[in-house]
Amino acid sequence: MSPLRDWLDAWEAKAEDFVSGGDKAKIYRRCVRASLAEPKTVRLLGKREGVTRDAVLKRMRTTRYHRYATIQCPSTALDEAVVKLDEVRGKHERAARETPWNWRVVSSLIALGATAVLFFGGLLALGVASLAAAAVMFTLFWRGKPAWSNLMQCLVAAGLGISWLVQRYEVGQRAVGWGEDLQKGGTGPVVAQLVRHMLGEDPDSLFIPDNYDWGLRAPRAPGFVVENGARRQLESKLAHIEDGTIAVCGPRGAGKTTLLDECVKKAGFGVIAQAPATYTPHDFLLSLSVQLCEKYMRDQRYDAPRFARLSPVGRLLRGVRLQAKRLGRWSSFAVPAAALLVLGLSASVRSLYAQYATSVADFARTNAESTRSYAVEIWQGHTVVASVTAIIAGIAWWQARHAAWLPRLVGRLAMHGSRPLGLLLAWLSLGTVFLDEQIRKQAQHLYLTQQEALIKTVAVTAVLMFVWWLLRIARDSDTEFPLGRWHISLEKLFRPAAAAGGTFLLLYLIDNPQVRSLLSDTENPLRLAGIVAGVLLSKAGGWSPRPEEPELVTQCRNHLYRLQTIQQSTNGLTTGASQLLSLGSNHSTTVSTVPPNYPELVQEFRNLLRSIAFEKAEQGKTVVIAIDEVDRLGSDTQALAFLSEIKAILGVPYVYYLISVAEDVGAAFVRRGLPHRDVTDSSLDDIVHVQPSTLKESRAILAKRSQNMKDPYIILAHALSGGILRDLLRYGLQIREIQEKTQSHELTHISRHLVLEELAETFAGFRTLLSKQQWTHNTSDVLASFRTLCGYHRDPCPCTEAEMLHTLDEFAFYTDGTWPNTAAAGDQPGAAADLELTSDARQLIDEASAYAYFSLTLLDIFSIEGLERRTQLAAEHGPDGDPERLADARQELGISPYSARPLIESIRKAWSLPLGPTASSRVRPTLVNCPRHTG
Structure with a gap:
């Protein structure tokens, strides 16, 4: 809903409460309708049977809910105002009945007469008329005329009518205030609670997506970073050391890259570099050097050199085109x-x-003649003192060629003197307006x-200038307000x-006859020219030429040319006696720079980085070099070899190196030389472990990215992802996709489809790995069983759901010994097939079985109604x-299926789930007519 619509609705509600006259029943009904129109409540209506707008309205109109909602907001002030209004209304009605004359007509005539006298005669005439009316009234009273009594009764009735209007306004204001309080603290919470109560068990298990969950649709979008333990730990380590190398280790997808990005953004100067597996250390350092130079030049607002594939003529033409x-x-x-x-x-x-040309010419000729005569006298030696002075001045001027004080003095005088001089010229030019006799007349x-x-004219000009001033204030504001997915800037x-507005103001002044007569003065163009010249002169005082390029920027530019270009120089010389008979030679020399080797590149990188770090340290800023994706290098041996190669660039003063490494490299550092030392002992100063997020952190992450992700779905996504950030966001988005595909809002349906889809993909992956093993006639039924399981999950059907769950149940509880039979095939390979399995195949089967056991546990927990109640019961088991x-x-499944299975069994015991095959509780009622196999 747009902010304008919210504002209109709020004022409409206030107007309705004001007009109600303090009728609390009307105000209550309006508040109930407004509470039902809240977006959070509207989203829940119609999602379960019996939870409709009419049903909620019917409940809220009952005495029980009416009393419960209104008791939260006392209406004492409104009741008192209504009582006073009734009292004033009674007095007014009695006074109106006792008047022989029509008090409305008499009051209206008196008011119209006073208004007419004021309008046509002014305040003085109104005062005289009031005195005359008072004299007439006194005469009538003195003589005891009935007109006096009748007129007084009419005035009393009119006064009581005015008092009633004032009290009616007071009642309206109190009604508006009580209506706001009732909607905010009464009907609003009560309607929300009633809707949740009518939804029945587990109201939070309803998933209602929104079109603005951009945090889930864009996992890498900025602005959704949540504070966690790893980030606090890393910031603490950076705050306690002056420089050093810190490794950031953790499982893939846990958020190491996000952590490095945030540290680089918060640093005064930072560079983040990727280290893919195809990079050699020399190529990596070459790329890092280029990034460092380009980033520093951009920070200093200098353009990095562009090495385009253009001929000299092409570059010349492009430069000419840009200049043109x-x-x-x-x-x-x-x-x-x-x-x-x-x-x-x-x-x-x-x-x-025409006015001053002759005078200026005479003045110039006079001064030129005087100067020439004085110079001739010095030349002829008639003025010895002047000659000595000229000699000293010449020597002093020559000696001042190496001194910078003179041009600096001239520059300071020009810089500091031009601003007051320009302002003085502008104000003097403007002040001549008040001294011009013609303009004053x-x-x-x-x-x-x-x-x-x-x-x-003055009033309209003031209003237009005020409006223009307001528009300029709004234009200069940096405020932005959201409108859907867009952000509207007030400046634009x-x-x-x-x-x-400014153009309209100028056109109005030019077109106005009064202003035009003032603007027609013949000296106005000259005054305006003086004002413009003064303003330009004052602005010229603040101008300064662009400073010379800093030395570090020049070093970065030269370093980029050295790293990214090959410079070649050719010199030629030809000599000869004449054009006809020539004896000479042509000598050509080619000089080409040699690209730096790895040791030289390391030294140049360290020197350049040290200079940058010292400069930033003087400014109180930190320098961070982040090296990401080292865990992509394959094995821990390759990662350690890479660290050994780039170790030479580490240890630069005032520079923090952050390196993301795999968990095994972090484990090697934690061992600290036990049983032997490796490169981590000498390369890394400390290490930060990025652990999978806890359930509390997952709640904070998903709550920030989606306001509609309720706690049951957060627990489901957290369980499936194991707290890995990348998978957590993927499952959050997948929940939304499944809701759109199934058009169901219930957790039991969404969780079932999600778990079964994950099972289908996982079994397909295991079957691909199993296909690479050696198989015999007796063991081939294992692949057939996997094919059956994959077929069930890839293409689920209601009429085969019982068979699918039965097969999955047997496979999940399979641990060792005889391979479980498949309901679809009806085969029982027996112990012989199990004994012929290779150790690798058996390991894969055990891993798949443990994952199926975990998935079956999720099905038993989330696909059955009453999750909130069963969660409380499970919490009682510890x-x-x-x-x-x-x-x-x-997470334990990623380590070993044999250690994960006992943990899953303990979870099932706490949740009171069966520890053996029994799929009957998971089977939903079979449809009479299957939508796919009807016929």
Whole structure:
């Protein structure tokens, strides 16, 4: 709902409560309707049987809920105001009945008469009329005329009517206030609670998606980072050391890259580099050096050199095209502006030239003649003192060629003196308006002859200037407000409005007759030119040429040329005696730079990084170099070899290195040389473990990315992902996809489809791995069983659901010994087939069986109604009943199926789930007519 619609609805509700006259029943019904129109409540209506708007309205109209909602918001002030209103109404009605005359007509005539006297005669006439009316009233009272009594009764009735209006306004205000309180603290919470109560058991198990869950649709979008333990630990380590190398280790998808990105963004200067497996250390360092130089040049607002594949002629043409484009844009503004200024000032300049040209020429000739005579006297030796002074001045000027104080003094005088001089010129030019006798006479004439028109012009001008000022304030604001997925900026919205307002103000002043007469003064163009010249002179004081390129930027530029180009120089020399008979030679020399080798590249990188770090340290900023994706290098041996190669660039003062590594590399560092030392002991200073998120952290992450992800779905996504951040977001989005596909809002349906889809993909992966093993005639039934399971889950059907769950049940509880029979095939391979399985095949089967056991546990927990009640019962059995244990079991599956199975069994005991094959409780009622196999 848009903010404008919310504002209109709020004012409509206030108007309805005000008009109600303090009728609490009407206000209550309005508050109930408004509470039912809340977006969070509307989303829940119609999602379960019997939970409709009419049903909720019927419940809220009962005495029980009416009393429960209104008792939360006392209406004492409104009741008192209504009682007073009734008292005033009674007095007014009695007074109106006792008046022989019509009090409305009498009061209206008196009011109209007073208004007419005030309008046509002013305050003085109204005072005189009031005194005359008072004299007449006193005369009538003195003589005891009945007209006096009748008139007084009419005035009393009118006064009581006014009192009733005032009290009615008070009742309306109290009604508006009580209505707001009732909707906020009464009907709002009561309606929300009633809807949840009518939804029955597990109201949070309803999943109702929203079109604005951008946090799930864009996993890498900024603005959704949640504080966690690893981030706090890393910031603490960075705060306690001046520089060093810290490894960030953890499982893939746990958020190591996000952690490095956030640290680089918060640093004063940071670079993040990727280390894919195809990089050699030399290539990696070359890429890192280029990134470092380009990032520093961008921070200093210098463009990095671009090495385009263009010929010299192409580069020349492109440069000419860019310069022509800039010149054309500049000329499109400069030429018309200069032409308009020349056109506007031409008459004034010609007038000044005609008036002062002769005087200026005479003054110049006089001073030139005096200077020439003085120089001739010095040349002829008639003035010895002047000659000595000229000699000293010449020597001093020559000696000052190495001193910087003179140009610096001139520059400071120009910089500090131009601003006050320009402002003085502008104010003096503006001040001549008040000294111009012709303008003063014209203004006085307008005031005397066109006073009303002049007042109107001033008022309209003030209003237009005020509106223009407001538009400029809104234009200069940095405020943005959301409108759906877009963010509307006030600056972009009000910039054309401010320009239009200023243009309209200028056109109004030019077109106004009073202002036009003042603008027609012949000296106004010259005054305006003086103001413009003064403003330009004042702005010129703040201008300074672009500073010289810093030395570090030059080093970065040279380093980029060295790393990314091959420089070649050729020199030729030809000599000869004449054009006809020539004896000479042609010598050519080619010089090409040699690309730096790895040791030289390391040294140059360290020197450059050290210079940058010292500069940033003086500014109080940190320098962070993050190296990501080291865990992609394959094995831990390759990762350690990579660390050994790049070890030479580590240890730069005031530089923090953050390196993401795999868990086994982190484990090697934690051992600290036990039983032997490796490269981690000398390369890394500390290590931060990025653990999978806890259920509390998963709640915070998904709650920030989606407001509609309720706790049961968060627990489901957390259990399936094992707390791995990447998988957590993937399952959150997958829940939404399944809801759209099934058009069901119930947890029991969504969780069933999600778990079975994951099982289908997992079994397909295991079958692919099993296909690479050696199989015999006796063991081939294992692949057939996997094919049967994959077929059940890939293409589920209601009429085969019982068979699928029975097969899955047997496979999940299979541990060792005889391979379980398949209901579809009806085969029993027996112990012989199991004995012929290779150790690798048996390991894969055990892993698949353990994962099926885990998935079956999720089905037993989430696909049965009453999750909230069963969660409370499971919590009474201790830690094994905590939903966090489900994520622990998923993590344990990544280590060993043999250690994960006992953990899953303890979870099933806490949740009171069967420890043997029994699929009957999971089978939903079979449809009479299967939508797929009807016939």
